[in-house]
Amino acid sequence: MNDSLDTETHTTATVPVVRHRGQHATATTDRIAQEWPVAIVCNGISHAVMMCSPADLEAFALGFVLTEGIVERRSDVVDIEIVWHDGSAEVEVTLVQQAFGELKVKRRSLAGRSGCGVCGIESIELLDLEADRIASGTFLSTLDPQAVARAAAGLPDRQVLQKLTGGVHAAAWCDANGEILHVCEDVGRHNALDKLIGKIAFARQSTQDGFVFLSSRASYELIRKAARVDVPMIATISAPTSLAINIAKQAGIRLVAFARGDGFVEYAPA
Template sequence: MSQLETDDQPGFVERPVRRHRAGASSVAADQVGQEWPVALVYNGISHAVMMCTPRDLEAFAVGFSLTEGIIERGSDIHDIEVTFHDHSDVLPHAEVQLQVVQQSFMALKDKRRAMAGRTGCGVCGIESIELLDLQPERVPDTGFLARLAPDAIERAARDLSKHQVLSKLTGGLHAAAWCDETGAIRCAFEDVGRHNALDKLIGHLVLQRQDTTQGFVFLSSRASYELVRKSARVGVPMIATISAPTSLAIAIAKQAGLRLVSFARENSFVEYDVE
């Protein structure tokens, strides 16, 4: 796979602001997270436009393609080209052109839907309730959870902020981190959308040919259904989140056999679906 343009956007822009504090005001420069439309085009046909932070778009496209069921494995993608249109007269945007195997492309055409994704939304554009994919794959038992250190979740919670460079600058981006059995964070990706950050992480792992069943995901967000669904599709055995889960996230995790923990802190967490 190749990338046409490798120069990512910085992930933030500076904007002038007026700060008000204790009755006084002053003009300053503030860093704001970038949010761009990103078009995903498969074999020349546009399938989705997602609102993303325009960084790590090759990893995002691979992760999205896998977690949305467009492809079954990373090798189903023959080529990727990313183009940034940051000087557009209309709106800065990016386009990702993917060449996928014919079988995946024909299946995509059969179930093609118009989908304009908004920040924080994972199911925009579907035409009916029946099109919701609520039947997750069963996560294989590879023995990873048995090897998980007792303080792994607490360690990941303690260290996540060290990997949130853009969040520290802007205060407005989510992070998705990949952790080993000790809770050490091996890599992390940021985006204005929590599901985009997860897609970037999963895409990176696939591009690096790492085993997605031998680690866990730590998210700086709530646990919603689509995050659990995406993780189950690639066999992730556990998700930990800083904020609360939804009822559907708990239900999907139970169906998939995926361990779900939330309200993860340096000294505590809450585990769901326990007897």
């Protein structure tokens, strides 16, 4: 792995600001989240450019190719290397030949945004809004009723970049008791999820024996990504969209939202 620039120095920047309170103005500085264009290059061909926080980029690339359906399994990825530039990066992903051949057949162009999952798609017909049923195992039957509350209580202390900047999303991987095992942060909520899925894949852990907790709303692309890798449950701090609910029901994903304190709203029972 080669994430040598993935430090606080490169994920935040210090800028001059003027703070106003009442009739008083004070010149000072503020920490803001860095947002870089990151190109994902598969076997030498640029596939997507996303606006990201420049951290955990190897995990981001692996999660992206899995959740976008570019590859079906971790073993389809042979190698991942990062090429750093001034204010941007390229992540070179080497796929096995069969996976690369399939990618060339179905390849489409993407132009990423930090808050959009479909920018660059050429027509409505190319949207993938159908989800197969996930293979969820027995996780939901063993889930502690207080697990979501524990995850909601524990996440703020794990959001390092959010504490510094106030401007990033977090995606957490939690076990059946609500203990947070991994946290990834990014300016884009779907990037944070891709990083999380990639981190789980690098650790060769199952995506079927835990749940994702997101510090965002539940939008369709987040549920679609989770469905591709058999995540059985998603909990979010904010509201879901109608399409997110529909895809969760198609896939058999349990979707809960407004997870704050010891309560939540269940929109899609498994």
